[in-house]
Amino acid sequence: MSDMTHASEREETRLERQTDEGAQQLRPITREMVIAGGGMWPQDDLGDTMIINMGPQHPSTHGVLRLMMELDGEDVLRIKPVIGYLHTGMEKTGEELTYVQGTTNVTRMDYASNFANELVYSLAVERLLDVDVPERARWIRMMMCELSRMASHLLFQATNGMDIGAVSMMLYGWREREEVLRIFEFITGLRMNCNYIRPGGVAADLPDGWQQRILDACDTVCAGVAEYDELLSQNPIWLERTVGIGVITTEECLERSITGPILRSTGFPWDLRKAQPYLPYDEVDFDVIYTSNGDVYDRYRIRLYEILESAKIVRQCVEKMPDGDFRVQDKKLTPPPRARIDESMEALIHHFKLFTEGFKVPAGETYVAIESPRGEIGCYMVSDGSGKPVRMHIRGPSFYNLQSIDPMGSDSLVADAVAIVSSIDPIMGEVDR
């Protein structure tokens, strides 16, 4: 209890300074303001602070994130993130699209791991509909989600490496990510924004020969991960730039609703796949990776090993995939197979109705959460009996994780600010929606 008041006090003094600032302004704590690039430099060295603006167009800000930093020389006193540069009105669009079309909208939020968004939306709709998805569909979903976790963490390795200085990591990370994207194209038809996981199951069954291709992809990715580990994990420059940088504690994380690898790096092994399994995660064997220092190095290590754990899960899915339907066989929810449309008038009509009006969902509200590569992604959905949701809100993990910039970034150096933002791994699509 006392620790909590401590943190609140610190937060209060910090928040106090922000009170009369606009959303896109940062006023300095001390008296005079010197803007970089203009004006006379003051002669006194008593620490007039400087305010610089980083972004929204910047190679190291992981999308359009604007950081306003108050500097005292090279030390960062305060960082204020300004977001909204990618606000797409997806929640408003979600209210105008039917439940069948909804996944196309939602999949573009966290665009690095598309299946997580689609899955959470589909689970929310299915809970409101009160339907159970067949076993094969659940295993396919689990496999695709874990593949997308691998793709997202490979993206993290690439961009994190490049931001901290290991520029060749960009090429290596993308090389392995191409393997996973090729699998997505093989199974779903698209490399990204696949719209494969839909309410009721998945869009299509797995094509022939999928087992061997997926196992080969896993082998390639795991070999690549071993290469990154050898390249970076004991590298003295890497250690110098990441160990002890951007430290955050469990309590600070829990206060700010921070989840995912950031929370796990502080020593708190919270993973929704183990705690509240939403897919058959309790039938496969995998570990939750967590460390205890809460710095940038830990988060890099966690995401690196999570790729291997996901590969483990995918291999078990290949082994244990049950037979059965890939979608709920309810004519009011699932469109008929294309071949049937030529034969049966009823099939044609169902197809037409489903793709123009969609299906109706009984009135209700629900909140579903799953573990995306960035943390807990949730969907709060309210329906009113019609074919479109009244309210569709996605709790994007990066939106909350970005609030960790303040405890991590205060009292650090400018170069560390880049490493810190990169280790949070924000995807602005889900921050701004």
Place this chain on the structure above:
Amino acid sequence: MADDPAREPDHESAETEGPAPIADEVAAVVVERFPGSVFAESHGQPVVYVDRSVVVDHLLDGTRRRVDGVEPERFEVVMNFLSHARNRRLRIVCQVPESDPTIASLVPVYPGANFPERESYDLFGITFEGHPDMTRILMPDDWHGFPLRKDDAAARVPVTFKGDPSPR
């Protein structure tokens, strides 16, 4: 989302004086602490409807299902809680009228409510009292209107075909 030490006293499983005992012990404690609140269950998740003194996360408006004992207003502010220690979730819903869209802020208790409350203000116009930085977060600073309200248009550009005069 965050643990809740201030709200859950040491393992009291309280029962309310009221119609039926509440199955969920956490919800029971909340209902006891805030008289006038109503418990409901939504698809297996416990939901408590409280008076305006408790805060929330995001809003919705429009028609919805009615719960007995709750006076529906235009806006509902919803807060989802997660207790890591007990591994369970609780949802708290608060009705906010259109005539006076203000509500107390949760930031003094959970600093992490900072961004979501700003988002709620930005998109719906609900002001949170006690929030240190009640400014727009997603829309430009000089935007007029609150986009996610149902009476704010989505501003769709109509579909044009080749040869039509441009809509711009």
Place this chain on the structure above:
Amino acid sequence: MGLDQVPHNFVTARLEDLVRWGRRNSVFPATFGLACCALEMMATGAAHYDLARFGMEVFRASPRQADLMIVAGRVSQKMAPVLRQVYDQMVEPKWVISMGVCASSGGMFNNYAIVQGVDQVVPVDVYVPGCPPGPETLMHGILTLHEQIRTGELLRRREASPTGGAGIDLGREPALTTS
């Protein structure tokens, strides 16, 4: 070849061909990745769909050193002035590729928050459709741009409309005429 009396060590060509060759074979893109299309743009620059074979792997962060702005992703209302500012900071000759349907026309997001086509803000030379366009589609767009630079159509276009398209009057000088 040019001069018959001089048998070797001389090659002649038209100056504008040389200039266009230089311009199209070392276009430096500016990093303007906004959303999902940015990931496909990075994939195009990565090892498998190599952009370096066209001389374009160097993505310059500073617009002052860049020739090409690939607007990759959806442009929101808050981002549009930033987009224009970065475009203005680029030095002539400069080109814009609008990558993806969101940049070309607003894409699937036909609402209050997204600019319905980036050509409302900057003049666009090549539109690349797709959501997101795969690396092969983006490369086709880039090669189309190279072709346009090679035939010099672009300079003629700019001469025709001194505002450089988009109907925005900036009071700029018209581009150099070429024959």
